Amino acid sequence: MLIDTYGRAATDLRVSLTDRCNLRCTYCMPEEGLQWLSKSSLLTDDEIVRLVHVAVTMLGITEIRFTGGEPLLRPGLIGIVERCAALRPRPRLSLTTNGIGLRRTAQALRSAGLDRVNVSLDTLRPDVFTALTRRDRHQDVIEGLRAARDAGLTPVKVNTVLMPGLNEDEAPELLAWAVAHAYELRFIEQMPLDAQHGWKRDGMITADGILESLRTRFDLAPEGGQARGSAPAERWLVDGGPHTVGVIASVTRPFCSACDRTRLTADGQVRTCLFAREETDLRGALRSGAPDAEIARIWKAAMWGKKAGSGLDDPEFLQPQRPMSAIGG
Numbered sequence: 616m617l618i619d620t621y622g623r624a625a626t627d628l629r630v631s632l633t634d635r636c637n638l639r640c641t642y643c644m645p646e647e648g649l650q651w652l653s654k655s656s657l658l659t660d661d662e663i664v665r666l667v668h669v670a671v672t673m674l675g676i677t678e679i680r681f682t683g684g685e686p687l688l689r690p691g692l693i694g695i696v697e698r699c700a701a702l703r704p705r706p707r708l709s710l711t712t713n714g715i716g717l718r719r720t721a722q723a724l725r726s727a728g729l730d731r732v733n734v735s736l737d738t739l740r741p742d743v744f745t746a747l748t749r750r751d752r753h754q755d756v757i758e759g760l761r762a763a764r765d766a767g768l769t770p771v772k773v774n775t776v777l778m779p780g781l782n783e784d785e786a787p788e789l790l791a792w793a794v795a796h797a798y799e800l801r802f803i804e805q806m807p808l809d810a811q812h813g814w815k816r817d818g819m820i821t822a823d824g825i826l827e828s829l830r831t832r833f834d835l836a837p838e839g840g841q842a843r844g845s846a847p848a849e850r851w852l853v854d855g856g857p858h859t860v861g862v863i864a865s866v867t868r869p870f871c872s873a874c875d876r877t878r879l880t881a882d883g884q885v886r887t888c889l890f891a892r893e894e895t896d897l898r899g900a901l902r903s904g905a906p907d908a909e910i911a912r913i914w915k916a917a918m919w920g921k922k923a924g925s926g927l928d929d930p931e932f933l934q935p936q937r938p939m940s941a942i943g944g
């Protein structure tokens with residue numbers, strides 16, 4: 616198992632398939648993009664499947680989430696999903712995507728064994744979408760969402776970040792829309808993980824602010840009491856249920872003590888936390904011929920060193936070197 620000195624066990628693996636993206640969300644990337652990882656530094660499809668195999672068969676991982684950058688840009692995605700779905704014990708497989716291209720790929724992903732998707736969508740207004748993502752692709756995301764639901768990649772979750780002056784007033788509208796389309800909406804607090812270092816704590820929209828805004832239109836009651844376990848989202852029943860809305864308050868109500876995550880970057884580095892400043896190289900071990908047992912040992916040692924928390928409240932907090940898109944959100 617991937618346990619740490621605080622008694623947590625990581626069972627959920629986030630695998631970044633690429634650091635590239637076809638959007639430029641203002642809270643994530645600068646307009647001009649970033650210096651992308653070179654092709655030779657990226658894990659190959661075989662290397663990814665081998666590491667997932669080690670994680671699932673030797674390290675107790677039960678949940679795999681593919682992310683990026685934009686994972687739909689990875690040419691071998693369907694094959695990777697298919698091979699991971701064939702592993703035993705079979706892990707649950709999900710994907711976090713901006714939804715562009717999902718209209719064409721949802722059915723194939725489902726057939727390959729993908730269980731679910733999270734689609735990121737911050738606004739229902741095409742002009743605001745263009746301002747937020749710097750690309751005119753709103754309709755593609757809406758169509759991608761529909762295709763995911765029709766393909767049975769359910770529950771389809773929608774991730775939304777609210778940004779001051781752009782979409783901060785849209786929370787109730789987004790929730791009404793999500794309920795009407797049977798999507799599960801989750802608001803994510805903006806985190807200091809953008810490449811431009813533009814995050815300001817006093818500028819961000821907090822979980823309290825989001826809930827206050829939603830309550831102008833909906834009755835919200837905590838789902839199943841208030842214990843959220845290792846799930847990062849606090850979930851609320853909307854108008855008595857059955858629909859729910861989630862709020863992921865990584866900044867104002869961190870859930871580090873219940874964290875069950877381990878992360879693998881597209882270039883084969885293990886990260887214990889989104890906010891970690893250290894990484895452990897697995898690609899080097901893979902490419903120098905290390906057997907599975909040695910890879911498992913390195914991975915375990917990395918997770919043993921996981922810190923208690925994100926350090927966000929520490930006055931000395933330093934943003935990690937890699938932005939969210941290169942870590943895998």
Ligand code: SAM
Pocket residue numbers: 636642643682683684685686711712713733734735774775776803804805806807808809939940943944
């Ligand atoms: N490109 C895919 C997407 O947008 O869903 C997957 C990668 S993206 C980094 C994963 C999630 O991180 C998205 O839901 C995005 O909204 C969120 N995200 C990116 N930067 C963020 C930030 N600074 N604070 C909070 N969430 C962020």
Ligand code: SF4
Pocket residue numbers: 636637638639640643644683684685713735940
């Ligand atoms: Fe791309 Fe996702 Fe970052 Fe937006 S949040 S720029 S879609 S990686």
